[in-house]
Amino acid sequence: QKEVEQDPGPLSVPEGAIVSLNCTYSNSAFQYFMWYRQYSRKGPELLMYTYSSGNKEDGRFTAQVDKSSKYISLFIRDSQPSDSATYLCAMKKGGSQGNLIFGKGTKLSVKP
Amino acid sequence: GAGVSQSPRYKVAKRGQDVALRCDPISGHVSLFWYQQALGQGPEFLTYFQNEAQLDKSGLPSDRFFAERPEGSVSTLKIQRTQQEDSAVYLCASSLDRGPNTGELFFGEGSRLTVL
Numbered sequence: 001q002k003e004v005e006q007d008p009g010p011l012s013v014p015e016g017a018i019v020s021l022n023c024t025y026s027n028s029a030f031q032y033f034m035w036y037r038q039y040s041r042k043g044p045e046l047l048m049y050t051y052s053s054g055n056k057e058d059g060r061f062t063a064q065v066d067k068s069s070k071y072i073s074l075f076i077r078d079s080q081p082s083d084s085a086t087y088l089c090a091m092k093k094g095g096s097q098g099n100l101i102f103g104k105g106t107k108l109s110v111k112p
Numbered sequence: 113g114a115g116v117s118q119s120p121r122y123k124v125a126k127r128g129q130d131v132a133l134r135c136d137p138i139s140g141h142v143s144l145f146w147y148q149q150a151l152g153q154g155p156e157f158l159t160y161f162q163n164e165a166q167l168d169k170s171g172l173p174s175d176r177f178f179a180e181r182p183e184g185s186v187s188t189l190k191i192q193r194t195q196q197e198d199s200a201v202y203l204c205a206s207s208l209d210r211g212p213n214t215g216e217l218f219f220g221e222g223s224r225l226t227v228l
């Protein structure tokens with residue numbers, strides 16, 4: 001079993017839909033949780049950053065972390081065709097340094 | 113430029129050839145990471161530098177893979193005697209290691225290696 005599990009999809013939704021993306025993890029040492037967005041043939045770019053448990057909202061995006069269940073989510077409201085990309089969850093153990101462990105990524109397509 | 117720069121963007125190598133991939137991180141970023149991303153997969157960690165020190169190379173898949181960052185800025189990932197299974201996108205990332213988003217990695221666009 002990998003440390004971080006993520007359903008690769010693909011996920012196809014109509015424009016305006018609410019999108020829910022999820023990851024589960026096994027290592028309780030993870031404390032930093034991130035969501036990256038990756039467009040085709042581009043590098044990943046940070047979308048949301050959360051430390052420990054709780055919710056964080058930024059515009060149409062909400063990230064949730066439930067450490068007791070080892071489960072993280074990203075919600076996208078009023079989805080747009082420009083949101084079509086692969087969404088990667090990533091996490092890191094405590095401390096400012098060290099590598100991120102990524103999920104496999106979920107490919108999202110938002111149809112106009 | 114302001115972002116992480118990688119070259120070449122695309123590289124085709126014959127099996128058995130050596131390749132070198134270059135990464136120019138964001139100025140002032142102390143940490144530099146190399147990741148390997150196979151088709152349809154998430155990035156897999158290869159190695160990590162803090163300045164010129166290679167602190168973690170546990171992700172390098174074999175002794176054919178070698179990375180260096182001699183002056184603490186530009187880094188090179190070298191793959192010797194390339195094999196078909198080395199075909200992937202090699203991503204370089206750098207981070208500042210301080211500030212509100214500690215640990216945020218800034219990625220380059222990657223070097224896509226195809227081994228024939």
